[in-house]
Amino acid sequence: MSKIMDLQGIKSSVIEIKDLKTWFPIQRGILSKTAGYVRAVDGISLTIGRGEIVGLVGESGCGKSTLGRTIVGLEKAWKGTVFFQGQNLFTLNRRDRRQVTRKLQIIFQDPLSSLNPRMNVFDIVTEGLVEFGMIEGNRDDHAKRLLNEAGLEGDVIFRYPHEFSGGQRQRINIARAISMRPDFIVCDEPVSALDVSVQAQVINLLIDLRDTHNLSYLFISHDLSVVSSIANRVAVMYLGILAEYGSTVDVIDHPMHPYTIALISAVPVPGRDKKKRIVLEGETPSPSAPPPGCRFHTRCPEVMKVCRVKVPSMTRSGTRQVWCHLY
Amino acid sequence: MQRNLLEIKDLNVTFTTDEGTFNAVENVSFHVGRGEIVGLVGESGCGKSVTALSILRLIPSPPGRIERGNIFFKGKDLLKMSFGDMRRFRGRAISMIFQEPVAALSPLHRIGQQMKEVLILHKKISKEKAKQISIEWLEKVKIPDAKEKMVAYPHQLSGGMQQRVMIAMALMLDPDLIIADEPTTALDVTVQAQVFELILEMKQKHTSILLITHDMGVIWEMCDRVLVMYAARIAEEANRNDIFSNPAHPYTQGLLKSIPKLSTDGKRLKTINGHVPSPTNYPSGCHFRDRCPFAFDRCREEEPPLFDIAKEHMAACFLIQQRELLNKSGE
Ligand SMILES: Nc1ncnc2c1ncn2[C@@H]1O[C@H](COP(=O)(O)OP(=O)(O)OP(=O)(O)O)[C@@H](O)[C@H]1O
Ligand SMILES: Nc1ncnc2c1ncn2[C@@H]1O[C@H](COP(=O)(O)OP(=O)(O)OP(=O)(O)O)[C@@H](O)[C@H]1O
Ligand code: SF4
Ligand SMILES: [Mg+2]
Ligand SMILES: [Mg+2]
Numbered sequence: 282m283s284k285i286m287d288l289q290g291i292k293s294s295v296i297e298i299k300d301l302k303t304w305f306p307i308q309r310g311i312l313s314k315t316a317g318y319v320r321a322v323d324g325i326s327l328t329i330g331r332g333e334i335v336g337l338v339g340e341s342g343c344g345k346s347t348l349g350r351t352i353v354g355l356e357k358a359w360k361g362t363v364f365f366q367g368q369n370l371f372t373l374n375r376r377d378r379r380q381v382t383r384k385l386q387i388i389f390q391d392p393l394s395s396l397n398p399r400m401n402v403f404d405i406v407t408e409g410l411v412e413f414g415m416i417e418g419n420r421d422d423h424a425k426r427l428l429n430e431a432g433l434e435g436d437v438i439f440r441y442p443h444e445f446s447g448g449q450r451q452r453i454n455i456a457r458a459i460s461m462r463p464d465f466i467v468c469d470e471p472v473s474a475l476d477v478s479v480q481a482q483v484i485n486l487l488i489d490l491r492d493t494h495n496l497s498y499l500f501i502s503h504d505l506s507v508v509s510s511i512a513n514r515v516a517v518m519y520l521g522i523l524a525e526y527g528s529t530v531d532v533i534d535h536p537m538h539p540y541t542i543a544l545i546s547a548v549p550v551p552g553r554d555k556k557k558r559i560v561l562e563g564e565t566p567s568p569s570a571p572p573p574g575c576r577f578h579t580r581c582p583e584v585m586k587v588c589r590v591k592v593p594s595m596t597r598s599g600t601r602q603v604w605c606h607l608y
Numbered sequence: 609m610q611r612n613l614l615e616i617k618d619l620n621v622t623f624t625t626d627e628g629t630f631n632a633v634e635n636v637s638f639h640v641g642r643g644e645i646v647g648l649v650g651e652s653g654c655g656k657s658v659t660a661l662s663i664l665r666l667i668p669s670p671p672g673r674i675e676r677g678n679i680f681f682k683g684k685d686l687l688k689m690s691f692g693d694m695r696r697f698r699g700r701a702i703s704m705i706f707q708e709p710v711a712a713l714s715p716l717h718r719i720g721q722q723m724k725e726v727l728i729l730h731k732k733i734s735k736e737k738a739k740q741i742s743i744e745w746l747e748k749v750k751i752p753d754a755k756e757k758m759v760a761y762p763h764q765l766s767g768g769m770q771q772r773v774m775i776a777m778a779l780m781l782d783p784d785l786i787i788a789d790e791p792t793t794a795l796d797v798t799v800q801a802q803v804f805e806l807i808l809e810m811k812q813k814h815t816s817i818l819l820i821t822h823d824m825g826v827i828w829e830m831c832d833r834v835l836v837m838y839a840a841r842i843a844e845e846a847n848r849n850d851i852f853s854n855p856a857h858p859y860t861q862g863l864l865k866s867i868p869k870l871s872t873d874g875k876r877l878k879t880i881n882g883h884v885p886s887p888t889n890y891p892s893g894c895h896f897r898d899r900c901p902f903a904f905d906r907c908r909e910e911e912p913p914l915f916d917i918a919k920e921h922m923a924a925c926f927l928i929q930q931r932e933l934l935n936k937s938g939e
Binding site: 529533558 | 651652750752766768794796797798800801802805822823824825826827828829830852862863864866867868869870871872876877878879880883884
């Protein structure tokens with residue numbers, strides 16, 4: 282299923298993130314004094330190869346969307362860099378940035394609110410093409426071709442978003458995203474709002490498009506089953522940082538980090554005995570005041586003395602990376 | 609006939625909107641036994657919440673209307689009860705965890721206040737005792753700093769925390785029946801696991817639960833029996849093991865094949881062709897026939913009733929009858 286390129290080789294990487302931090306100031310009082318920061322993304326490095334689908338999982342609020350939004354330029358990074366095909370995205374001049382960001386697209390969870398209700402499908406899908414002078418041949422034909430690629434009939438082009446079901450709307454979003462001939466798409470919970478049977482259709486579509494266009498995705502989802510059915514590699518986030526990153530087989534079938542192990546054990550799976558589940562105690566700490574040492578130590582079933590004081594460094598195991606003092 | 613705590617017979621609910629009158633729930637019958645957890649699954653819009661709301665007579669009218677049917681609870685027909693009696697049942701005997709927490713919590717009152725009032729009203733206990741029980745339950749649903757959160761207004765809590773407050777309020781009255789409508793959608797899998805432990809503890813004390821979800825994994829973990837709804841009707845009913853190992857309705861079969869697995873076999877997901885029809889546009893005969901790979905002439909002409917397959921296992925599909933006939937003629 283996978284077209285994993287040379288994982289180590291930076292040349293074949295589409296996206297390379299280096300020590301990225303995106304913090305949000307917390308304002309208090311009438312003078313809007315900054316009272317601290319929400320450290321939504323707090324030092325993440327990861328590389329995404331061409332043709333790869335990287336799944337990003339983790340608890341609600343751990344910073345998944347913020348990471349995705351920072352990569353495509355919707356959120357301003359505090360520190361660190363993002364390279365896109367070798368170019369530093371944060372030092373581009375305006376003209377270059379416009380051309381480059383066209384190749385970075387994002388698809389959101391709620392397909393309706395991300396579509397302009399007053400535009401018909403034809404305008405939605407061709408808006409960017411017109412802006413960048415990318416229409417090939419007849420505009421109608423081009424729009425229909427894109428819609429067909431996203432699994433919609435060409436004759437829907439003059440209808441409006443509200444006339445479609447959730448799954449169809451997500452297809453319109455996908456058609457719009459691929460119209461820009463992107464190299465990389467952030468998919469932020471693209472199937473979470475869809476019914477089970479529609480979800481499978483959209484996942485298959487995304488895989489087909491990856492294959493035909495050699496696209497790469499960062500696929501954000503809180504559903505580990507969805508991620509394991511689409512991703513080549515999986516990144517597990519906890520409180521703004523990575524806990525584990527490796528091939529889907531490694532991370533899902535043989536997790537190493539105690540958080541990954543607990544997360545996977547908590548997923549209800551038909552046919553699996555729930556007695557093997559690890560129930561984590563306590564609450565996720567606040568991202569504005571993460572615990573010292575390992576950020577997971579307040580809830581970790583394996584916690585040791587060192588975990589409370591020392592930040593674990595990255596350990597490699599094959600192509601997998603894991604941040605935990607056990608290894 | 610005192611065997612089942614809840615017994616729904618031939619329930620029909622319609623809505624009248626600009627687009628006309630349509631059936632949101634059509635000829636639905638099922639029961640929930642004491643101490644039993646019954647799951648209700650199906651695609652968005654198939655009528656799960658409307659079924660649940662009907663039990664508490666909370667269907668907004670207009671536009672909604674319970675056209676016909678009986679809902680027996682401990683042998684009494686709730687649909688024939690006066691509103692005063694009904695109100696007394698709600699909360700104490702039957703409590704509901706709503707899909708949208710906003711529907712259940714008053715935005716104007718502190719959550720502790722709301723919890724205490726409900727306890728005092730239904731349990732006739734002192735203020736002090738009510739406060740103590742409230743805090744205990746907030747702790748049980750893993751709300752951090754439960755004491756301090758008692759004075760918070762709902763909007764000061766995250767969606768997941770609001771959902772947990774509502775779960776606490778539903779469980780703390782020790783009802784006979786809990787109707788849980790997608791109770792954990794706003795929660796992480798790790799917190800979801802904690803909430804399920806609480807619900808299972810209630811089951812141990814012979815509380816019955818009607819659990820609405822679209823997550824087949826949740827169904828597997830929690831339920832004794834499962835109802836599968838498709839487009840306003842019951843498509844299949846079976847005990848948990850039969851639904852997973854021996855699904856009979858083509859919709860149930862398609863649903864099970866299309867759920868992503870937590871494993872990396874790299875196989876392409878199977879899908880059900882087409883889209884769920886809108887309720888004003890349900891096809892004649894079997895509502896699933898447009899998408900069914902096995903549909904034949906009869907499916908267009910007649911509505912399939914529920915056919916018995918085995919003990920506690922029924923499905924609304926003509927194939928079952930046909931298969932039975934084939935088996936008989938082959939004998
Ligand atoms: N614009 C913003 N201003 C201030 N804080 C923000 C902003 N956007 C996100 N946050 C905070 O940053 C943290 C990470 O949020 P983010 O949306 O990235 O989480 P997530 O992992 O995508 O969660 P979910 O699974 O719920 O979508 C949260 O604490 C959130 O409240
Ligand atoms: N107040 C209402 N007014 C008009 N139509 C309604 C109303 N409430 C529900 N309906 C319609 O009744 C049908 C059944 O809705 P219901 O809420 O029971 O679906 P559901 O199975 O709970 O779906 P979901 O999984 O999305 O919660 C839908 O077509 C819905 O649009
Ligand atoms: S570093 Fe320590 S606290 Fe953190 S996950 Fe590993 S064992 Fe647990
Ligand atoms: Mg998010
Ligand atoms: Mg519902």
